[in-house]
Amino acid sequence: MTENQIKDTVFTALKDVAPEADPSSIDPDENIQDELDIDSIDYLNFMMGLHEKTGVDVPERDYAKLATINSAVSYLVARVG
Amino acid sequence: MAEMIAPIAVATGGWPKIAKSPTDLRVQPNLLDYAATRTSFSWEEIRHELSGLPGGKGINIAHEAVDRHALGSGSYRLALRWLSKKGEARDFTYGELRDQTSQFANVLRSLGIGKGDRVFALMGRIPELYVTALGTLKNTSVLSPLFSAFGPEPIKQRLTIGEGRVLVTTPNLYRRKVAVIRSELPKLEYIILVGKPGEATDVPGTLDYHTLMAQAPVDFTIPETDPEDMALLHFTSGTTGTPKGAVHVHQAVVNHYMTSKYALDLQPDDIFWCTADPGWVTGTSYGIISPLLHGITNVIDEAEFDAERWYGIIQDQRVSVWYTAPTAVRMMMKIGIDVVKDFDLSSLRFIASVGEPLNPEAVVWGQEAFGLPIHDNWWQTETGGIMIANYAAMDIKPGSMGKPLPGIEASIVKREPDGSVAEILAPNTEGELALRPGWPSMFRAYLNNETRYNKCFNGGWYFSGDLAKRDEDGYFWFVGRADDVIKSAGHLIGPFEVESALIEHPAIAEAGVIGKPDPVVGEIVKAFVSLNSGFEGSEDLRRELQGFARKRLGAVVAPKEIEFQDRLPKTRSGKIMRRLLKARELGLPEGDTSTLED
Numbered sequence: 232m233t234e235n236q237i238k239d240t241v242f243t244a245l246k247d248v249a250p251e252a253d254p255s256s257i258d259p260d261e262n263i264q265d266e267l268d269i270d271s272i273d274y275l276n277f278m279m280g281l282h283e284k285t286g287v288d289v290p291e292r293d294y295a296k297l298a299t300i301n302s303a304v305s306y307l308v309a310r311v312g
Numbered sequence: 313m314a315e316m317i318a319p320i321a322v323a324t325g326g327w328p329k330i331a332k333s334p335t336d337l338r339v340q341p342n343l344l345d346y347a348a349t350r351t352s353f354s355w356e357e358i359r360h361e362l363s364g365l366p367g368g369k370g371i372n373i374a375h376e377a378v379d380r381h382a383l384g385s386g387s388y389r390l391a392l393r394w395l396s397k398k399g400e401a402r403d404f405t406y407g408e409l410r411d412q413t414s415q416f417a418n419v420l421r422s423l424g425i426g427k428g429d430r431v432f433a434l435m436g437r438i439p440e441l442y443v444t445a446l447g448t449l450k451n452t453s454v455l456s457p458l459f460s461a462f463g464p465e466p467i468k469q470r471l472t473i474g475e476g477r478v479l480v481t482t483p484n485l486y487r488r489k490v491a492v493i494r495s496e497l498p499k500l501e502y503i504i505l506v507g508k509p510g511e512a513t514d515v516p517g518t519l520d521y522h523t524l525m526a527q528a529p530v531d532f533t534i535p536e537t538d539p540e541d542m543a544l545l546h547f548t549s550g551t552t553g554t555p556k557g558a559v560h561v562h563q564a565v566v567n568h569y570m571t572s573k574y575a576l577d578l579q580p581d582d583i584f585w586c587t588a589d590p591g592w593v594t595g596t597s598y599g600i601i602s603p604l605l606h607g608i609t610n611v612i613d614e615a616e617f618d619a620e621r622w623y624g625i626i627q628d629q630r631v632s633v634w635y636t637a638p639t640a641v642r643m644m645m646k647i648g649i650d651v652v653k654d655f656d657l658s659s660l661r662f663i664a665s666v667g668e669p670l671n672p673e674a675v676v677w678g679q680e681a682f683g684l685p686i687h688d689n690w691w692q693t694e695t696g697g698i699m700i701a702n703y704a705a706m707d708i709k710p711g712s713m714g715k716p717l718p719g720i721e722a723s724i725v726k727r728e729p730d731g732s733v734a735e736i737l738a739p740n741t742e743g744e745l746a747l748r749p750g751w752p753s754m755f756r757a758y759l760n761n762e763t764r765y766n767k768c769f770n771g772g773w774y775f776s777g778d779l780a781k782r783d784e785d786g787y788f789w790f791v792g793r794a795d796d797v798i799k800s801a802g803h804l805i806g807p808f809e810v811e812s813a814l815i816e817h818p819a820i821a822e823a824g825v826i827g828k829p830d831p832v833v834g835e836i837v838k839a840f841v842s843l844n845s846g847f848e849g850s851e852d853l854r855r856e857l858q859g860f861a862r863k864r865l866g867a868v869v870a871p872k873e874i875e876f877q878d879r880l881p882k883t884r885s886g887k888i889m890r891r892l893l894k895a896r897e898l899g900l901p902e903g904d905t906s907t908l909e910d
Contacts, residue, residue, distance in 0.1 A: 251860070264616055273872075291619075
């Protein structure tokens with residue numbers, strides 16, 4: 232997967248939990264939860280969605296490393312096969 | 313959520329008692345002899361441990377929390393240590409907090425906001441929230457905190473019911489959640505925006521917090537405050553109707569003090585951290601008021617749950633007493649004990665939890681992870697403070713909420729067919745958990761709703777709406793809710809509020825909302841909807857409805873799952889049977905369906 236494809240995947244996974252949101256409109260270095268009104272349950276579902284879509288296993292202790300669009304993309308880029 | 317830890321099992325028995333030997337505890341607990349303290353306890357006496365306003369002018373929460381400690385060298389003691397999302401720390405001494413809260417009280421006064429006027433706060437956990445809260449109380453105005461993850465609809469309802477004259481919020485929250493409803497709030501006179509320090513906000517029709525504060529004097533004398541003057545307005549949800557505004561008065565502070573002394577065991581050198589958001593009652597009673605009453609340092613973290621960050625905070629801030637919630641504990645359990653071992657958490661001496669029943673696995677996990685069991689306790693918005701608790705010196709039966717605090721009489725009761733109320737004295741028998749009215753932080757009203765308030769009382773008892781049992785040793789055990797209110801991540805959500813928002817969508821004919829059990833957060837909000845003719849239940853529509861609900865209600869209240877059903881089960885009188893929806897969802901027996909329409 233290219234970086235752009237991964238970014239699209241992150242957007243899709245976010246829209247799965249927050250269909251009304253426009254992830255491309257937010258500052259990619261700001262906290263996703265604050266910017267898109269994502270609560271802790273949504274965030275867990277977002278993490279699981281990413282796992283399903285990319286095959287990357289994100290251990291729970293790493294969840295906080297995917298708190299912004301940019302950090303999520305770089306985390307996945309480094310691990311996607 | 314697919315991967316799960318062991319399901320929540322809150323049941324009596326099965327788990328060995330955790331025996332305590334008070335002499336082994338690092339610090340001698342405030343509540344050492346439960347029976348003796350209960351016998352000798354008097355509210356009058358505990359009240360003397362507080363100061364009261366100078367000159368016998370009553371009792372004011374902010375004076376007890378802030379001003380009385382900010383005398384002489386006490387003003388240099390650390391009151392708040394605030395940790396920002398980005399990792400910076402800001403400290404507030406008692407002296408600084410006194411000055412800033414006085415300034416905020418002067419801001420309100422200069423706007424003509426006075427005694428009894430409602431000031432709403434809608435902010436994340438930023439320092440200005442704490443200044444707003446305590447400054448409002450100083451001014452004898454009424455603080456009503458709102459959770460910043462609410463959507464416009466819950467915010468509008470609460471501001472309307474509470475007749476808010478002032479709202480303090482941030483430019484971002486204003487733009488996203490308040491601007492769209494402002495024209496529907498004629499009683500809301502002032503909106504004060506907290507922008508970044510040094511950058512004045514510039515939004516038409518609003519005031520700038522930092523500009524107002526800079527102009528306000530630091531001297532403020534708290535006006536005479538009657539113990540029964542309204543201080544706090546906390547919203548809570550019922551099964552039906554709009555949210556209810558539970559009114560608390562200034563002398564609730566006696567209860568805040570007593571409970572944090574006995575149930576949380578706060579002592580003079582503690583560093584305390586309550587992880588709850590002040591948008592809910594725990595985050596106000598214990599996240600703002602209680603630690604300050606003891607003159608200790610209160611740690612505030614702006615960020616959301618993140619296990620490693622949390623352990624880092626306990627380690628670096630040397631947190632000694634930690635008050636958290638079952639959802640957080642269960643997330644920590646999922647992440648695993650290995651992570652805990654990377655940190656030095658030796659400062660911790662007492663851990664407590666509230667929000668929903670703490671399952672026995674979690675109590676015991678605390679012992680493995682932190683070397684300390686987690687002490688569950690029970691209370692609710694209406695009670696204003698902890699009512700039933702596991703104390704530091706008391707043996708724990710994992711899964712039990714503990715025993716009633718000194719000064720609190722709790723029992724299990726049932727309503728007899730003739731309308732009278734009977735206490736259930738036989739052990740391990742299910743009934744409704746009830747309290748004898750009269751403790752200082754008991755709610756005094758549901759604002760402008762006497763009927764619903766009166767319904768909570770019967771036969772000399774306050775009915776909590778929770779079903780519970782009491783065992784042969786006097787420990788209380790939670791069984792379930794007596795109504796349909798949903799408890800998700802410790803927050804109460806009224807199904808009616810969710811249903812009302814959903815049916816405003818043109819596709820939805822009817823909606824029934826339930827709490828679907830979830831091993832981490834307790835329950836998630838699930839909606840069943842039937843559609844108007846001309847609409848098909850497609851994935852696209854499901855997503856549209858989800859987005860629609862989230863935009864109106866916000867993430868915490870909106871349903872996490874929406875399922876289409878051709879027909880919702882209803883009684884012959886047309887009421888949607890949530891109980892049946894829930895039984896079907898869980899594959900449980902449907903119970904009495906005699907009222908079901910044909």
